[in-house]
Amino acid sequence: MITGALRQTGRLFALAAEVSRAIFRRPFQFREFVEQFWFVAGVTILPAALVSIPFGAVIALQVGSLTQQLGAQSFTGGASVLAVVQQASPLIVALLIAGAGGSAICADLGSRKIREELDAMEVMGVSPVQRLVVPRVLATMGVAVLLNGLVSVVGTLGGYFFNVILQDGTPGAYLSSFSALAQPADLYISELKALVFGFIAGIVAAYRGLNPRGGPKGVGDAVNQSVVITFLLLFFVNMVMTALYLQIVPPKGG
Amino acid sequence: MGIEVVVEGLTKSFGEQSIWRDVTLTLPAGEVSVMLGPSGTGKTVFLKSLIGLLKPEKGRVLINGVDMVNSPERDIYETRKLFGLMFQDGALFGSMSLFDNIAFPLREHTRKKESEIRRIVMERIEVVGLLGAEGKLPGEISGGMRKRAGLARALVLDPQIILCDEPDSGLDPVRTAYLSQLLIDLNAQIDATMLIVTHNLDIAATVPDNMGMLFRRELVTFGPREVLLTSEEPVVAQFLDGRREGPIGMSEEKDAATLAAEAGAAGTAPPRPRRIVPQLEPSPGLPPRRAVARRRERVMSMIEQLPPAARSALREADARNAGAPTLPMPAAGSGA
Ligand SMILES: Nc1ncnc2c1ncn2[C@@H]1O[C@H](COP(=O)(O)OP(=O)(O)OP(=O)(O)O)[C@@H](O)[C@H]1O
Numbered sequence: 001m002i003t004g005a006l007r008q009t010g011r012l013f014a015l016a017a018e019v020s021r022a023i024f025r026r027p028f029q030f031r032e033f034v035e036q037f038w039f040v041a042g043v044t045i046l047p048a049a050l051v052s053i054p055f056g057a058v059i060a061l062q063v064g065s066l067t068q069q070l071g072a073q074s075f076t077g078g079a080s081v082l083a084v085v086q087q088a089s090p091l092i093v094a095l096l097i098a099g100a101g102g103s104a105i106c107a108d109l110g111s112r113k114i115r116e117e118l119d120a121m122e123v124m125g126v127s128p129v130q131r132l133v134v135p136r137v138l139a140t141m142g143v144a145v146l147l148n149g150l151v152s153v154v155g156t157l158g159g160y161f162f163n164v165i166l167q168d169g170t171p172g173a174y175l176s177s178f179s180a181l182a183q184p185a186d187l188y189i190s191e192l193k194a195l196v197f198g199f200i201a202g203i204v205a206a207y208r209g210l211n212p213r214g215g216p217k218g219v220g221d222a223v224n225q226s227v228v229i230t231f232l233l234l235f236f237v238n239m240v241m242t243a244l245y246l247q248i249v250p251p252k253g254g
Numbered sequence: 255m256g257i258e259v260v261v262e263g264l265t266k267s268f269g270e271q272s273i274w275r276d277v278t279l280t281l282p283a284g285e286v287s288v289m290l291g292p293s294g295t296g297k298t299v300f301l302k303s304l305i306g307l308l309k310p311e312k313g314r315v316l317i318n319g320v321d322m323v324n325s326p327e328r329d330i331y332e333t334r335k336l337f338g339l340m341f342q343d344g345a346l347f348g349s350m351s352l353f354d355n356i357a358f359p360l361r362e363h364t365r366k367k368e369s370e371i372r373r374i375v376m377e378r379i380e381v382v383g384l385l386g387a388e389g390k391l392p393g394e395i396s397g398g399m400r401k402r403a404g405l406a407r408a409l410v411l412d413p414q415i416i417l418c419d420e421p422d423s424g425l426d427p428v429r430t431a432y433l434s435q436l437l438i439d440l441n442a443q444i445d446a447t448m449l450i451v452t453h454n455l456d457i458a459a460t461v462p463d464n465m466g467m468l469f470r471r472e473l474v475t476f477g478p479r480e481v482l483l484t485s486e487e488p489v490v491a492q493f494l495d496g497r498r499e500g501p502i503g504m505s506e507e508k509d510a511a512t513l514a515a516e517a518g519a520a521g522t523a524p525p526r527p528r529r530i531v532p533q534l535e536p537s538p539g540l541p542p543r544r545a546v547a548r549r550r551e552r553v554m555s556m557i558e559q560l561p562p563a564a565r566s567a568l569r570e571a572d573a574r575n576a577g578a579p580t581l582p583m584p585a586a587g588s589g590a
């Protein structure tokens with residue numbers, strides 16, 4: 001049981017290493033990349049935008065109510081923006097990339113595997129990792145970064161709307177607290193997180209897709225597992241990255 | 255010229271299940287070989303091991319000095335470019351049209367212009383009789399058409415080693431006859447080493463230079479066609495005659511009790527002597543197969559070690575060929 005889990009982990013890392021190497025190997029599969037990017041973006045953008053408005057609002061309301069009780073309303077803007085940009089946004093992105101993009105990638109690769117398409121490709125001297133997995137992983141990474149930017153902006157606007165319109169905050173206080181607390185590094189870490197999450201989601205989806213057990217039923221199981229495994233990994237990695245960031249980068253307000 | 259494939263002591267199992275043990279054989283360069291065997295004896299697994307898709311636990315597969323089992327992945331990928339493999343189920347890319355499927359190896363491995371690619375692909379499509387279907391997706395054509403498209407894709411890079419997994423399954427008898435001729439013509443044209451896995455007795459009788467048989471987790475025999483076609487070995491004889499009496503049962507093999515009962519049963523007809531049909535010749539207009547001369551030399555040098563029946567069959571075939579040495583013979587069965 002434990003050795004099994006360790007072996008799987010080892011293979012997952014081996015795939016990650018292989019993909020990282022294959023990214024730099026020519027010829028780059030540009031067309032496949034564009035198609036996949038378009039596809040993953042297509043299935044994630046709308047849900048991301050729709051989720052981020054209420055999410056931004058919830059955070060703005062919660063933070064607003066807390067700061068009110070503490071008598072620090074003027075900091076509502078900055079605090080909620082930071083919460084959105086640093087935590088909410090990468091996680092929304094992670095959920096969508098894994099749930100919508102990763103599951104489709106896993107199902108696609110899995111069904112190709114059981115139809116022997118991947119074997120046929122290997123037999124023709126074409127590496128499925130380079131030909132199919134690399135463009136997909138790069139696509140999930142690219143879309144994650146793009147989506148993260150989108151969610152941050154939409155979430156922040158949603159927060160602004162709720163804070164200023166519904167909680168009687170003032171636009172001036174919102175903006176000045178923002179510039180008092182936020183710094184460019186907050187955005188960088190947010191995008192870095194998204195990049196890493198995109199990579200993990202792509203690799204896990206590809207790994208489970210390349211190794212389905214048995215027939216079509218196996219592909220279904222693989223998709224299910226890939227989403228669950230990705231979630232677990234992403235929440236864990238998020239915790240580690242957040243902790244490191246808070247340790248390493250000095251907060252601006254302090 | 256084709257490349258010799260040397261298999262040494264290959265052993266493969268999946269977990270507890272042993273598939274075959276200690277398979278040793280040599281596919282002579284440029285010759286056509288057939289691997290027979292009842293369903294489920296690991297013929298497909300054998301083909302996939304030759305090309306390095308499956309990794310046997312023991313043994314080597316040597317091609318140009320590269321071991322397809324243990325060599326570094328990079329060498330294996332390079333060596334695979336010498337291969338054309340026709341999968342049992344076609345294994346076409348479901349999202350691409352037949353044309354794109356067949357053009358895939360050309361687009362990946364050559365820098366040919368699109369017009370050049372179009373010419374080569376359409377030529378192959380015509381050879382396998384799929385003209386008019388090139389725009390269809392694999393899901394929109396019949397199983398037999400998929401197989402033929404798979405063959406066209408395997409041939410498009412003029413491979414030096416061609417592996418065909420049951421080229422006849424899903425094809426009607428007429429198409430199978432055409433296919434047999436196609437394989438021989440191909441061999442005459444590009445002198446590739448070929449291994450065909452099949453159950454089809456017509457293909458087995460008319461196409462190969464060499465034959466082998468897998469049964470009961472072993473390679474029962476492998477050698478010149480005359481040796482198998484005259485073999486007294488019960489498994490081989492049963493298979494070639496398509497009889498029920500013998501060691502092969504419905505589920506892989508019979509147990510001892512059934513066999514004993516069968517042996518005791520009166521009236522089991524003695525096997526009829528098999529007639530060896532002449533091998534197919536390339537279609538008129540094509541060059542003679544260069545493998546024929548090489549094989550004659552090879553076989554004649556080992557003729558003393560062969561069983562008497564095989565020896566006389568070989569001498570007979572030799573005399574027949576010597577009768578018309580250079581003229582393209584009006585080949586038996588080549589009208590198929
Ligand atoms: N990937 C695999 N995992 C586990 N067992 C396998 C695998 N592939 C094949 N086998 C087993 O190996 C045995 C041989 O299979 P194989 O497909 O080679 O048979 P075959 O000789 O090609 O039969 P057929 O003539 O019906 O195509 C079967 O018992 C099968 O269950």
Ligand SMILES: [Mg+2]
Pocket residue numbers: 297298299342419
């Ligand atoms: Mg098979």
